[in-house]
Amino acid sequence: MVQNPLLAARTLRPPLPGKEIKMGSLLDHVSEFFKEGGPFMYINLLSSTAAVAIILERSIRLNFVYGINGAPFMEQVTKLVMTGNIDRAVKLCGAAPNAALARVMRAGLSRANRGEIEVARAVEESILEVTPTLQKRIQALWSLANIATLLGLIGTITGLIAAFRSLGAVAAEQKNLVLSKGISEAMNNTAFGLGIAVTCIVSHLFLTAKAKSMIEEIELYALKLENLLSRRGEGAETPTA
Numbered sequence: 265m266v267q268n269p270l271l272a273a274r275t276l277r278p279p280l281p282g283k284e285i286k287m288g289s290l291l292d293h294v295s296e297f298f299k300e301g302g303p304f305m306y307i308n309l310l311s312s313t314a315a316v317a318i319i320l321e322r323s324i325r326l327n328f329v330y331g332i333n334g335a336p337f338m339e340q341v342t343k344l345v346m347t348g349n350i351d352r353a354v355k356l357c358g359a360a361p362n363a364a365l366a367r368v369m370r371a372g373l374s375r376a377n378r379g380e381i382e383v384a385r386a387v388e389e390s391i392l393e394v395t396p397t398l399q400k401r402i403q404a405l406w407s408l409a410n411i412a413t414l415l416g417l418i419g420t421i422t423g424l425i426a427a428f429r430s431l432g433a434v435a436a437e438q439k440n441l442v443l444s445k446g447i448s449e450a451m452n453n454t455a456f457g458l459g460i461a462v463t464c465i466v467s468h469l470f471l472t473a474k475a476k477s478m479i480e481e482i483e484l485y486a487l488k489l490e491n492l493l494s495r496r497g498e499g500a501e502t503p504t505a
Contacts, residue, residue, distance in 0.1 A: 297452055297456075298452075300445070300448045300449055300452050301419065301423075301448075301449055301452035301453050301456060302419060302422070302423055302449045302452075302453070303419075304415055304416070304418055304419030304422065304453050305419065305452060305453060305456055307415055307419075308412055308415040308416060308419070308453070308456055308457055308460065311408050311411050311412045311415065311460060312412065312456075312460045312463075314404075314408060315405060315408045315409075315412070315460060315463060315464050315467070318401050318402075318404060318405060318408075319405070319463075319467045319471070321401070322400075322401060322402060322471050323471070326398065326471065326474050326475060326478065327474075329362050329363075330362060330363060330364045330394075330397065330398060330478065331363065331364075331478065332360055332363035332364075332365050332366060334365055334481050334485060337356075337360075337365065337366070337369075338365075338369075338485050338488065338489075340356060341353050341356065341357070341369055341373070341489070342488075342492060344356065345373075345376075345489075345492055345493065345496060346492075346496075350373055350376050350377070353369075353373050354370055354373045354374055357369045357370035357373060358370060364394040364397065364398060364478060364482055365478075365481065365482050365485060367390055367393075367394055368387060368390040368391055368394060368482050368485075368486050369485065369486075369489060370390075371386040371387055371389065371390035372386055372387040372390070372486065372489050372490065372493065373489070373493075374386070376493050376496075380490070380493070380494050383489075383490055383493050383494075384490055387486045387489065387490060391479075391482060391483065391486060394482065395479055398475040398478055398479060399472075399475050402468060402471045402472055402475060403468075405464040405465070405467055405468040405471070406464065406465070406468050408460070408464050409460070409461040409462075409464035409465050409468070410461070412456075412457045412460035412461045412464065413457050413458065413460075413461045414457075415453075415457055416453045416454050416455075416456055416457015416458060416460075416461075417453075417454070417457065418453075419449070419450070419452075419453025419454075419456075419457070420450040420451070420453045420454045420457075421450075422449075423446050423447070423448075423449030423450035423453060424446055424447070424450050426446055426449070427442060427443050427445065427446020427447065427449070427450075428443075428446070430442045430446070431443065
């Protein structure tokens with residue numbers, strides 16, 4: 265029986281490297297990186313885990329839990345207030361109970377019939393309540409960056425100390441190996457610590473900017489709500505913009 269040459273070529277052809285091979289190589293590289301780094305690598309892994317948890321938690325909450333599209337939301341509130349539907353405006357804010365802007369708007373709207381001073385007090389109190397919620401745990405990233413850097417530095421120093429201490433206890437032909445191992449441990453700790461620190465600092469900048477932007481938006485729309493309710497109380501014509 266004559267074998268199909270194309271089938272034979274496919275049978276003899278070695279398998280192409282796939283995702284499993286790449287994933288295995290990556291895991292091996294990471295495992296070797298930690299093994300060469302010594303015990304302080306695993307200690308610093310705790311700080312990196314805490315940093316990643318904070319970054320993910322804050323990103324999700326600021327963007328999807330506490331956040332809301334301010335301009336369209338305020339436009340709907342304005343239309344309802346202009347037509348005298350304060351109760352419907354309060355219900356609209358209650359439809360997004362976790363959104364920081366909606367909470368502030370609801371606090372002001374719920375006291376719309378009690379005068380300007382009560383509205384201003386309610387809005388100010390609500391802003392003071394939501395501001396720490398938006399800024400929560402972000403500052404901890406800066407502390408984790410410093411901790412990771414110091415842990416990496418300690419791992420670097422201990423690696424060098426162990427390497428130079430071992431040089432006097434080994435044969436001449438093994439000194440290069442011992443010194444190479446100690447330097448590898450030191451550099452791995454330095455790289456890992458600095459990598460965690462940079463990640464924390466960059467994330468701190470972005471999350472701080474996001475929280476600050478949300479607070480400024482809340483303060484702006486809170487002021488617009490106060491002016492809107494003030495004009496409504498005076499019976500003046502409210503602008504559509």
